[in-house]
Amino acid sequence: HLCTVEASHDWTGLQLKEAIQASSEVEASTQRLVLGSGGELRDQDLIGSALGNAEEADLLLIRKGRYDGSYEAQPTWNGLCKFEIAGSTVYRGELSAPVLWDEANPRKCKFTHHVNGTAEWATRHTNGTHTAEQGLDETFELEFLADTPQAGFRGQFQRSYEGKLDLQIGRFC
Known part of the structure; x- marks a missing residue:
């Protein structure tokens, strides 16, 4: 468990990555977020659209190299x-x-x-x-x-x- 972040359904994937960075010091540009369903939460995706009616979700954070x-x-x-x-x-x-x-x-x-x-x-x-x-x-x-x-x-x-x-x-x- 890296961190817990409270986010709004109208946030974008990038806003969530920035909040994770503030909480964990993992640079937003090196984060890849994968939903429990296996789909990736991209920077431009709205959290509400990706999660539907769910109030909370676990995400898998994969660290990628800055220059991958x-x-x-x-x-x-x-x-x-x-x-x-x-x-x-x-x-x-x-x-x-x-x-x-x-x-x-x-x-x-x-x-x-x-x-x-x-x-x-x-x-x-x-x-x-x-x-x-x-x-x-x-x-x-x-x-x-x-x-x-x-x-x-x-x-x-x-x-x-x-x-x-x-x-x-x-x-x-």
């Missing part, structure tokens, strides 16, 4: 990369990797995927001995522009044997 969501990034001279952040894990197609969040600045993170393949610079730096089976590490360093994912991010991309490249696109999808 789907994104697109495009490093200079490279194609568009799509990935999804879910808490401390990033998913890029079939690949997953841990996200390292910066303790000093919670808007910054870094993650590295290992991909099968080779690249021109890997071949040059190894005098042609690098193989696709050895693969390459691809690292993203991101800084979100606000406390919500919708504002997007800036950052850099670096592949094994290559220098850092600025991201030309960094957006929430």
Whole structure:
């Protein structure tokens, strides 16, 4: 049991989340509220519409990461990369990797995927001995522009044997 909040039927889901934040210190933007019936109470939903005639209800609060969501990034001279952040894990197609969040600045993170393949610079730096089976590490360093994912991010991309490249696109999808 996290907290008890008294709410009016004419409140929105967002107003309820803000009241929960005041009572529990769980940020409203990281809350996902699930009704006993299994439906989610969204920010714009009226509590009265969601609960009907019920005078009280138990809700399940699921904490989500501040920057959970789907994104697109495009490093200079490279194609568009799509990935999804879910808490401390990033998913890029079939690949997953841990996200390292910066303790000093919670808007910054870094993650590295290992991909099968080779690249021109890997071949040059190894005098042609690098193989696709050895693969390459691809690292993203991101800084979100606000406390919500919708504002997007800036950052850099670096592949094994290559220098850092600025991201030309960094957006929430």
